[in-house]
Amino acid sequence: MPGTDVMYQRYVALGDSQTEGVGDGDDASGLRGFADRLAEELARNEPSLQYANLAVRGRLAAQIHAEQLGPALALRPDLATVVAGVNDLLRPRFDADEVAGHLEAMFAALTARDVHVATITVPDLARISPLARPLVPRVTALNQRIRQAARRHGVTVAETALQPVASDIRMWSSDRLHASSLGHQRIAAALAHALRLPGSDDSWTHPLPPTPVSTGWRTTTTELRWLAGFLGPWLIRRLQGRSSGDGRTAKRPHLLPVHSDGSTPSRADTR
Numbered sequence: 001m002p003g004t005d006v007m008y009q010r011y012v013a014l015g016d017s018q019t020e021g022v023g024d025g026d027d028a029s030g031l032r033g034f035a036d037r038l039a040e041e042l043a044r045n046e047p048s049l050q051y052a053n054l055a056v057r058g059r060l061a062a063q064i065h066a067e068q069l070g071p072a073l074a075l076r077p078d079l080a081t082v083v084a085g086v087n088d089l090l091r092p093r094f095d096a097d098e099v100a101g102h103l104e105a106m107f108a109a110l111t112a113r114d115v116h117v118a119t120i121t122v123p124d125l126a127r128i129s130p131l132a133r134p135l136v137p138r139v140t141a142l143n144q145r146i147r148q149a150a151r152r153h154g155v156t157v158a159e160t161a162l163q164p165v166a167s168d169i170r171m172w173s174s175d176r177l178h179a180s181s182l183g184h185q186r187i188a189a190a191l192a193h194a195l196r197l198p199g200s201d202d203s204w205t206h207p208l209p210p211t212p213v214s215t216g217w218r219t220t221t222t223e224l225r226w227l228a229g230f231l232g233p234w235l236i237r238r239l240q241g242r243s244s245g246d247g248r249t250a251k252r253p254h255l256l257p258v259h260s261d262g263s264t265p266s267r268a269d270t271r
Contacts, residue, residue, distance in 0.1 A: 023178030
């Protein structure tokens with residue numbers, strides 16, 4: 001793993017909606033997300049940093065591999081984040097080996113070009129929503145394979161799955177499928193810490209202040225509202241063969257500097 005004196009010049013993010021930044025901002029004002037936040041942290045140490053984000057919401061690991069790896073390699077990054085597999089977890093037919101195979105192929109291709117690659121593990125979805133309990137074995141299987149592939153290729157892993165705070169409901173947006181602004185902030189901090197960036201520490205692992213415990217009927221009502229408002233429409237799109245990413249392209253397909261104030265431009269800024 002590189003030391004704290006390593007300065008990255010070109011950072012490229014590959015992935016799906018989490019990397020695109022869904023849950024942190026909106027399409028009207030612009031999405032931020034953990035990749036933008038990590039780019040801002042990197043730029044504080046290296047103001048000349050160039051950053052591209054190739055992620056598109058709804059993409060499966062195979063699609064990310066097929067659509068984003070080539071453009072990423074063409075940008076010649078020295079740092080890349082590859083985060084994929086959650087959309088696959090939610091599909092009826094999930095094959096952990098197949099998903100991990102696509103992740104490992106991306107790890108291998110990037111590291112073969114001397115790109116430092118970082119990724120994250122998936123938190124316990126059942127702690128975020130009890131209805132996701134059947135997915136726990138899938139999450140465990142995918143995380144195990146991510147770790148194995150990362151070891152084989154020298155990929156840095158931010159172990160968000162191992163920290164209880166990652167499953168705090170406040171770390172997730174109301175749809176429970178995407179991190180909230182606070183969640184994206186913590187993911188960026190986890191990656192910065194794993195990469196040993198100057199000024200990073202383990203504060204991202206610290207628990208949030210306690211909140212009042214919800215009563216049984218409130219918990220049930222919340223679950224039913226989530227089922228009707230978010231999971232139901234998501235399932236309908238899947239049955240119809242549609243995706244939230246249909247017709248969308250990467251918000252930041254080219255390497256661009258991070259703004260002088262430390263912020264990253266929105267999609268509208270990069271057209």
